[in-house]
Amino acid sequence: MAQESSQETSRGGRLLNTFxxxxxxxxxxxxxNLWDAGESNLWDRGKASPALVDLVEGAGELFDPFTIQGTKKNVLVPGCGRGYDVVMLALHGFNAYGLEISDTAVKAAEAYAASQMSHPSAYHFGNEQSRSSSPGTVTFLKGDFFSPTWDFKGEPNGIRKFxxxxxxxxxxxxxxxxRRNWAKSMGQIIKPGGLLICLEFPLYKDPKLPGPPWGLNGVHWNLLVEGKDGEIRGENIGDDGKEMNSSQTDDGDFRRISYMKPTRSYEQGRGTDMLSMYIRK
Ligand SMILES: C[S@@+](CC[C@H](N)C(=O)[O-])C[C@H]1O[C@@H](n2cnc3c(N)ncnc32)[C@H](O)[C@@H]1O
Known part of the structure; x- marks a missing residue:
């Protein structure tokens, strides 16, 4: 494992101590509390995900922002922070929603979106031609992902499907x-046939060590495809993100359609980030 810089270690310590x-x-x-104390720099990457930008711009029909009925597709980013990826998705034509548990985060995201939707930074695009001539909307919701009672601003009763x-x-x-609740909630809020995209991080960290961030090597497959609890020890994980020698089941709500190392990702991933795509069954 690469050595951590002292700045990264002290940031990690602050997060660990909080929880x-x-x-x-x-x-x-x-x-x-971390948001209110102005400590979002502990995790904030300062820009939209380069890996997600490349995927959205390169994966053709899968990322057509329109449904076959001709309406805009709705996308959710739970735990969206300042909303970099929410804004990027809206600039590519999706109606994008960010969910945050923190009021302060929602306000910060709304301010960020207000300036970026009219004057977007270059990092939102791999290719400037990909900027949609018909951007989608941006909406930030305050709520707990594990509780189905988010404020959908006029869409009461029940969980909206994305x-x-x-x-x-x-x-x-x-x-x-x-983790199991995370997978269950993802299964509830994504339409059958809908997509779940995960930029898996941190894969270099031993899952037995305390977080956040918690090491996730092998966790997504275990949760989403096998329908297990995701509390694996991270041992014997193959290059395909699956636990070797496990009695594999497919009891999860999702089917994985792609698992790839992105050409570009954040430097914090240390070259180990993987991009995975799942279809809701
Ligand atoms: C590590 S940060 C990542 C933020 C963002 N994804 C980014 O890349 O900048 C995790 C975020 O999840 C939010 N969060 C934590 N628990 C949550 C929950 N139960 N429901 C919604 N948001 C939550 C936190 O407030 C925080 O902004």
């Missing part, structure tokens, strides 16, 4: 005991 002795039911307030969802550093931020 070390906090009961799991209070983790949401732990995240809100055409697509994206996860980066949300699954690795939550306590391992909540």
């Amino acid at each position: 070390a002795d906090r009961p799991v039911q209070d983790h949401g307030s732990g995240w809100s 055409d697509m969802a994206y996860d980066y550093t949300f699954l690795c931020a939550i306590d391992p005991s909540q």
Whole structure:
């Protein structure tokens, strides 16, 4: 494993200390406190995901922002932080929603989106031609991903189903005991046939070490495809992200259609980030 810089170690220590002795039911307030104390720099990457930009611009029909009925596709980014990926998806034509447990994060994301939708930074595009002539909408929702009572601004009663969802550093931020709930909630909010995209991080970190961020090597497959609890030890994980010698099942809500190393990703991934795509069964 590569050596951590002292800055990264002290940042990691701050995150670990925030959650070390906090009961799991209070983790949401732990995240809100970090936002309120102006400490989002502990995880904020400062730009949209280069790996997601390349995927959206390169994967053809899968990322057509229109449904076959001709309406715009709705995309959700749970635990969206400042909303970089939400804005990027809207600039590529999707109606994009970001969900955040922190009021402060929602306000920061709304301010960010207000400026970026009219004057987007270059990092939103691999190819400037990919900018949609008909951008989608951006909506930030305040809510707990594990509770189905988000405010859908005029769409009451029940969970809205999305055409697509994206996860980066949300699954690795939550306590391992909540992983099954994460997979269950993803299964509830994505339409049958809809897509779940995960930029898997951190894969270089031993899953037995404390988080956040929690090491996720092998976790996505275990949760989403095998329908297990995701609390694996991270040993014997093959290059395909699957646990070797496990009694494989396909009891999960998803089928994996792609698992690839992105050409570009954040440097924090240390060259190990993997991009996976799942279809809701
Ligand atoms: C590590 S940060 C990642 C943020 C963002 N994905 C990014 O790449 O910048 C995790 C985020 O999840 C949010 N969060 C934590 N628990 C949540 C929950 N139960 N529901 C919604 N958001 C949550 C936190 O407030 C935080 O902004």
